[in-house]
Amino acid sequence: MMSRSPHRVNGCIAFLVTVATGLAAQQTPQVDPTWLKSDSAASRAEFTLVAGLTPANGGMNYDGASAGELTLTVPVHWSVVLHLRNNDQVLPHSAMVIAAVSPVPVTGAKPAFPHAATRRPEDGVSPGEHEDVQFVAGRAGSYLIYCAVPGHGAAGMWLRLDISATAHQATLEATPAKSP
Numbered sequence: 139m140m141s142r143s144p145h146r147v148n149g150c151i152a153f154l155v156t157v158a159t160g161l162a163a164q165q166t167p168q169v170d171p172t173w174l175k176s177d178s179a180a181s182r183a184e185f186t187l188v189a190g191l192t193p194a195n196g197g198m199n200y201d202g203a204s205a206g207e208l209t210l211t212v213p214v215h216w217s218v219v220l221h222l223r224n225n226d227q228v229l230p231h232s233a234m235v236i237a238a239v240s241p242v243p244v245t246g247a248k249p250a251f252p253h254a255a256t257r258r259p260e261d262g263v264s265p266g267e268h269e270d271v272q273f274v275a276g277r278a279g280s281y282l283i284y285c286a287v288p289g290h291g292a293a294g295m296w297l298r299l300d301i302s303a304t305a306h307q308a309t310l311e312a313t314p315a316k317s318p
Contacts, residue, residue, distance in 0.1 A: 178307050182218075185221070187223070205296065211311075212299065216308070217274055218273055222271065224263045231263060232256040234249050235284070237250050260287060281301060
């Protein structure tokens with residue numbers, strides 16, 4: 139976003155150009171309650187990930203959020219299903235759960251849990267396609283849901299996943315963007 143405001147300098151009118159950049163200029167993404175289905179009785183959470191939902195972060199986002207702006211919290215030992223849908227009209231995207239690391243890897247990450255990635259994570263899911271990822275959240279800790287297509291995760295295409303030993307249900311909340 140760029141704004142121009144007039145100021146007098148030595149009797150002349152000059153325009154001060156202000157460019158809003160960085161995380162402070164971004165709006166906090168809105169959480170759609172339909173993205174998460176939590177079933178405490180079945181110990182199961184289903185989360186819809188829409189890659190490229192909005193133009194935010196150059197389309198490198200899940201559900202309009204990037205760089206950790208959404209946090210999914212799941213109780214430890216729950217079954218987790220990620221429903222990935224690629225709405226990006228141009229680029230492929232994937233989903234992989236990795237340990238929270240900084241910096242976020244450009245490529246070559248390994249899933250934190252068995253089956254916690256799309257089938258071909260570095261190739262991604264083609265535009266308009268979808269794929270489900272199902273795994274068991276076997277260890278409490280901090281993780282990332284990361285796009286493993288080379289460069290995408292490092293460009294900010296990741297969300298936080300907290301696997302909690304104390305939570306009793308899955309939750310989804312908007313969080314400030316920051317390093318993992």
